[in-house]
Amino acid sequence: MGFYCSVIIPVRCPKCGTLEERECQTKDLNSFFLMDVWRTGDNILADFPKELQCIAACSQTSCGKLESFNGKPYVQGWHFTVVVKLDNGVITGDHEAIDDGP
Numbered sequence: 001m002g003f004y005c006s007v008i009i010p011v012r013c014p015k016c017g018t019l020e021e022r023e024c025q026t027k028d029l030n031s032f033f034l035m036d037v038w039r040t041g042d043n044i045l046a047d048f049p050k051e052l053q054c055i056a057a058c059s060q061t062s063c064g065k066l067e068s069f070n071g072k073p074y075v076q077g078w079h080f081t082v083v084v085k086l087d088n089g090v091i092t093g094d095h096e097a098i099d100d101g102p
């Protein structure tokens with residue numbers, strides 16, 4: 001348990017608007033695969049549901065939280081929901097980024 005699959009696509013942050021290639025982690029593929037990474041154009045499965053619920057993060061300082069670890073500052077990324085759309089099981093890069101709060 002606790003395994004994620006990742007879809008790596010460019011996603012615009014719903015908060016600050018930064019467009020970046022982000023790792024969108026999903027558990028929706030768990031029963032099929034363990035620890036896999038998918039990108040635009042990949043075909044997951046022909047009869048797969050039309051979308052994947054994912055979590056992505058933005059580490060812009062305006063979105064994240066500045067923390068420090070052993071005296072070194074780092075940005076704790078702000079997490080948001082990304083719904084990745086599939087077209088016949090193929091990742092098209094089409095998605096919806098949702099600001100679901102802090």
Ligand SMILES: [Zn+2]
Pocket residue numbers: 013014015016017018058059060062063
């Ligand atoms: Zn952001």
